[in-house]
Amino acid sequence: MNVQDRRRLLGPAAAKPMAFSYTTVDAVEKTVTNTPPKDGEGEEVLSLHTGFIENCNGSALVEARNSRHQTSLITAVYGPRSIRGSFTSQGTISIQLKNGLLEKYNTNELKEVGSFLMGIFNSVVNLGRYPKSGIDIFVYLTYDKELQNETLDEELQSKKLFSQISSLIPHCITSITLALADAGIEIVDMAAAGEANGTVVSFIKNGEEIVGLWKDEGDHEDILECISACKEHYKRYRDLMISCLLEQNNLDAKSA
Amino acid sequence: MTSNLQLPKIAYPGKLICPQYSTENKDGEDVIFNYACGPGTKLLQYEHNGTSLEAITATLIGTVRCEEVNNTDDEEEELEVADQSTEEEKSVDASSSEVVKRVVKVIRVSVVPGTEDDRRTSKDTNNDFANNLPKEGDIVLTRVTRLSLQRANVEILAVEDKPSPIDSGVGSNGVGIIAAGGGSGAATFSVSQASSDLGETFRGIIRSQDVRSTDRDRVKVIDCFKPGDIVRAQVLSLGDGTNYYLTTARNDLGVVFARAANGAGGLMYATDWQMMTSPATGVTEKRKCAKPF
Numbered sequence: 388m389n390v391q392d393r394r395r396l397l398g399p400a401a402a403k404p405m406a407f408s409y410t411t412v413d414a415v416e417k418t419v420t421n422t423p424p425k426d427g428e429g430e431e432v433l434s435l436h437t438g439f440i441e442n443c444n445g446s447a448l449v450e451a452r453n454s455r456h457q458t459s460l461i462t463a464v465y466g467p468r469s470i471r472g473s474f475t476s477q478g479t480i481s482i483q484l485k486n487g488l489l490e491k492y493n494t495n496e497l498k499e500v501g502s503f504l505m506g507i508f509n510s511v512v513n514l515g516r517y518p519k520s521g522i523d524i525f526v527y528l529t530y531d532k533e534l535q536n537e538t539l540d541e542e543l544q545s546k547k548l549f550s551q552i553s554s555l556i557p558h559c560i561t562s563i564t565l566a567l568a569d570a571g572i573e574i575v576d577m578a579a580a581g582e583a584n585g586t587v588v589s590f591i592k593n594g595e596e597i598v599g600l601w602k603d604e605g606d607h608e609d610i611l612e613c614i615s616a617c618k619e620h621y622k623r624y625r626d627l628m629i630s631c632l633l634e635q636n637n638l639d640a641k642s643a
Numbered sequence: 644m645t646s647n648l649q650l651p652k653i654a655y656p657g658k659l660i661c662p663q664y665s666t667e668n669k670d671g672e673d674v675i676f677n678y679a680c681g682p683g684t685k686l687l688q689y690e691h692n693g694t695s696l697e698a699i700t701a702t703l704i705g706t707v708r709c710e711e712v713n714n715t716d717d718e719e720e721e722l723e724v725a726d727q728s729t730e731e732e733k734s735v736d737a738s739s740s741e742v743v744k745r746v747v748k749v750i751r752v753s754v755v756p757g758t759e760d761d762r763r764t765s766k767d768t769n770n771d772f773a774n775n776l777p778k779e780g781d782i783v784l785t786r787v788t789r790l791s792l793q794r795a796n797v798e799i800l801a802v803e804d805k806p807s808p809i810d811s812g813v814g815s816n817g818v819g820i821i822a823a824g825g826g827s828g829a830a831t832f833s834v835s836q837a838s839s840d841l842g843e844t845f846r847g848i849i850r851s852q853d854v855r856s857t858d859r860d861r862v863k864v865i866d867c868f869k870p871g872d873i874v875r876a877q878v879l880s881l882g883d884g885t886n887y888y889l890t891t892a893r894n895d896l897g898v899v900f901a902r903a904a905n906g907a908g909g910l911m912y913a914t915d916w917q918m919m920t921s922p923a924t925g926v927t928e929k930r931k932c933a934k935p936f
Contacts, residue, residue, distance in 0.1 A: 399873070399900040399910045405834060444773065444836070467773055468837045469845040473884040513685055513702050517776060518881055519845070568656055571756055571773050573702035575685055576657030591657065595690055629655050636704050637758055638653045 433624070435561070435631040437569040445570025449562040456551075458558055459530040460487075462566040467520030478517030480508050480524065482563070487529040496552055501526075504559060507589050507599040511564070513573035522572060526559055553603040556580060556587045560599075561624050568632055577628050581620025586610070588617035648676070650709060654701030654754045660684065661752060663697050673745045679712065681753025682774060703774070705756040712749045775802050775833035777845060777878050777887055784832065784899075785847055785889065786839075787872045793851055795868045797876070798844040799887065801832040846886050849876060853890035854931055866917075867891075867931035873900035875933045897933035 431453040440446035445464040451457070467478055482504045484497040504526075512522065531551070557580040564578050578598060580589035585605025589598050597614075648665055651658065663686065667674045680686050683703040689696045701707070756771060777783050777799055785797035837843035851862040868874060875896050876889040891897045894916070901911050903921040911919035913932035920927045 399902060401910060402900075467776065468843045471842075471885055474881070475884070516774065518778075519884065520776060568704055571703060571771055573683065573685070573774065574656045575687060575700060575702055577655070592687075592689060632655055632704050633653070636756075638704070638706075 433561075433627055435565060435627060437565050437631065437635050443570075445566045445568070445572070447562045447565035447569060449558050449565070451558055455534055456554065457530065457532050457534055458528075458555060460555075460558060460562055461527045461529055462559075462562040463525045463527075464522065464563075464566045464570040464572065465525075466522040466570075467517045467572070468523075469519060470521040474519065476518050477514040478512065478520045478522055480505055480512060480514070480522050482508065482524045482526065484526045484528065484559070487527055487531070489531060491528075491531060492552060500552060500556060500559065503556070503599060503601055504563065507560065507578060508563060508567075510598050511574050511576065511578045511591060512567065513575055516573050524563055524566070526562065528555070531555060553585045553587050553601060553605075554582050556601055557582050557589075557620060557624065560589055561628060565628055565632070568628075569635075577625050579621045579624035579628065581617030581624070583613045583616035583620075586613040586617070588614050588621075590618060590621045594618045594621055650707055650752070652707060653705075654683075654707050655704045656702050658701040659689075659698045660701055660707060660754075661699050663699065671744075675745060675747045677747055677749045678709075679749055679751045681708075681751040683754030683756075684752055699752050701754045703754045703756060705754045706758060707752065708755050709750050709752045712751050772802065772833045772835045772837075775804060777802050777881075779878055779880060781878045782896075783847070783876055783878060783887075783889065785874050785876055787868045787870050787874060788846075790864055790868060790870060792864060795849045795854075795864055795874075796886070797847045797849060797874060797889065798839055799835060799847055800844070800873075801834045804833055847876070847878075847889040848882065848886040849874070849889045849891060853879065853888070853892055856892040859892070866929040868898060869901065869905060869928075869930070871902065871906045872898045872930065875899050891931055891933075894934045897931040899933050899935075901928070901930055903928060 431451055434448075434450040436448040438446060439448065440461075440463055443463040443465050447462045448459070449462075450459040470479060482501045484501050484504075486492060486497070508524070533551075560578055560580045564574065567574050568577070576591035578589055578591050580587050580599065585603035587599070587601040589600070590596065591598050648661055650661055654660060661678050663678055665676045665678075667676070678699055680699055683701060683705065684699050685702050686697055687700045689698055782803040783799050784801045784803075785799050787795055787797050789796035835844055837845075849868070851864050852859050854862045854864070854867050874891065875898075876891050877893065877896055879888040879890050882888040897916070898913075898919070901919055902908055903911050903919075903924065903926055908926070909921050909923045911921045911928065911930075913930070913935060914920045914927070916932050916934070917929055918927050919930045919932060
């Protein structure tokens with residue numbers, strides 16, 4: 388607060404900047420792991436953290452790794468803050484995805500995913516509570532890499548590369564949901580999604596309602612099979628998110 | 644006892660808390676519990692075994708709190724209407740069964756961030772502005788940014804969470820923290836974290852007609868506010884896209900902090916409702932002051 392704002396009159400002379408006492412929780416590794424990574428098509432290991440960025444309202448870091456693929460993405464939520472322009476009785480959400488270290492995806496692809504995610508979160512966030520406000524969500528794809536695997540042949544590798552963005556979407560949804568919950572923004576349910584053969588299905592309400600469906604190249608003869616596979620992932624991710632959030636907020640999980 | 648149901652203590656988004664209604668028969672009296680959504684909850688439809696059910700669902704992480712609501716006037720009217728319909732139903736089946744007295748209890752269920760202990764011991768300012776956006780009737784603290792003949796433009800800095808009693812007395816709420824001026828710390832504020840330099844704050848307008856309640860068409864805005872003043876105001880309406888509409892037409896509303904000589908001088912104190920004095924120089928300036936106590 389040393390920088391004097393010379394353009395406008397400030398408050399009372401004796402006013403001090405308000406100091407908030409944050410409960411400084413040490414950066415404890417809130418790693419929630421189900422099982423150690425198995426070989427081959429093993430289980431995915433997921434690590435979730437929330438609330439580590441100071442200057443935004445809510446943040447989340449999701450790191451996922453299985454034997455073939457490693458992803459890490461950071462989400463920051465800003466708002467609700469005022470928007471200019473015409474009156475809106477509901478809040479407005481904007482979601483932006485950004486490439487991290489590796490310029491892997493082109494802008495159009497990321498925009499498309501962004502608008503798909505916006506569709507999901509328009510029905511997940513309790514927008515009626517935020518009139519005249521905007522909620523801005525930024526997803527930063529820090530790290531996203533295929534792990535070298537000798538057993539996979541070249542052809543299969545390139546095929547996998549092709550359908551990568553769809554394998555990323557479930558993690559985007561997990562991380563946005565966590566960041567929104569961390570920001571204290573009202574959401575009707577913990578949204579999560581699963582991916583199967585390039586199809587991403589996002590659920591709420593214990594898998595009874597679908598809030599988003601994304602289809603990419605990949606063989607999906609039986610859509611119902613895809614949905615039930617995605618639902619399995621959804622349930623796993625949701626349970627992990629809830630246990631992570633309760634732990635983060637020092638709330639006892641056993642009475643929940 | 645507020646409810647006959649065992650509500651969960653801790654909730655997270657998507658956690659079902661309770662149904663909309665529950666009933667209980669106590670001492671030959673039907674008690675109907677009507678659960679209402681408070682902050683942090685929403686009434687949602689669920690499909691279960693082919694039937695659609697409504698349940699109060701949490702939308703935030705935190706502790707569940709429920710309190711009985713004593714009906715205000717308009718709610719009572721609604722209930723009366725509801726009562727009439729139940730009356731009719733009763734008269735229909737009165738022939739078959741005897742008339743039972745019914746009591747309707749309205750219980751507000753809300754989810755509050757933090758644990759139970761946190762809330763009891765915490766004296767920190769609440770910075771949960773996100774879920775306390777200004778709404779009609781709220782008291783807000785604002786800073787004057789711009790004046791014109793017709794209105795004063797302000798930016799909203801904080802929203803009062805709990806409306807403080809009109810006398811601001813410590814006695815009336817018992818356990819308050821005594822504020823610096825001698826009033827009570829009854830009011831807690833949700834402070835906006837938005838940056839005013841980036842233009843992210845919520846803005847408001849105090850029209851000259853809304854400055855005071857008497858002689859309102861002869862108000863000179865420049866004699867009531869100066870840029871930089873901190874003004875306590877009430878929200879009249881959500882207004883248009885850009886501005887909330889605010890009023891200071893009440894004794895306890897108006898300028899609370901101001902500096903003399905357009906901000907160059909020292910802090911001034913209200914001497915009456917339209918005069919402020921700087922104790923250092925003795926200079927007086929015109930303002931529409933809020934009653935300090």
